[in-house]
Amino acid sequence: EPEVTQTPSHQVTQMGQEVILRCVPISNHLYFYWYRQILGQKVEFLVSFYNNEISEKSEIFDDQFSVERPDGSNFTLKIRSTKLEDSAMYFCASSGLAEEQYFGPGTRLTVT
């Protein structure tokens, strides 16, 4: 069964460093998303992406964040200068037309 994959599973970085989280969505899906879950809190929407541009972004998704689909398969989330409060599980998701969103296993980002 097709699935969303994410790498790395765990990323440790120092405050102020740039990180890139990678995702491979399900191949025939058209819509891509990033969500995050801070420990003990709810899953929060960050950004959605369609047709090579951002469709919607939340207040969390400020200028420090960017997304890219550099080729036909990868979808990346970049945080330019990480802060302690960026520590969270980051989930990538994808969906087809008017379908439910399928989530990857997540990347645990730890900022020290």
Add this chain to the structure above:
Amino acid sequence: DQQVKQNSPSLSVQEGRISILNCDYTNSMFDYFLWYKKYPAEGPTFLISISSIKDKNEDGRFTVFLNKSAKHLSLHIVPSQPGDSAVYFCAASPLSNFGNEKLTFGTGTRLTIIP
């Protein structure tokens, strides 16, 4: 921001019995509702969904009920099995013919099935 609420942080149910998980929402724009199951160190796994034109959707042991006037939905699992032990998230979005709508999640209910 409490647009989607799951008021029970945990629930324990005997194996073989019915598990009922509840969810309330406040945003009248929500038209599409989903339940996800999550194991530790994994991503949310889609279980079942319902749009506001229906009041019930069933898939095997899982049934979701929607009461739009009360802004309430519930997930019934029957019979409950030990493998159902997980955190269950309710999520909602506006319904779009074009997909691409963000999901708003509840805080989750940890379900424990007692053998």
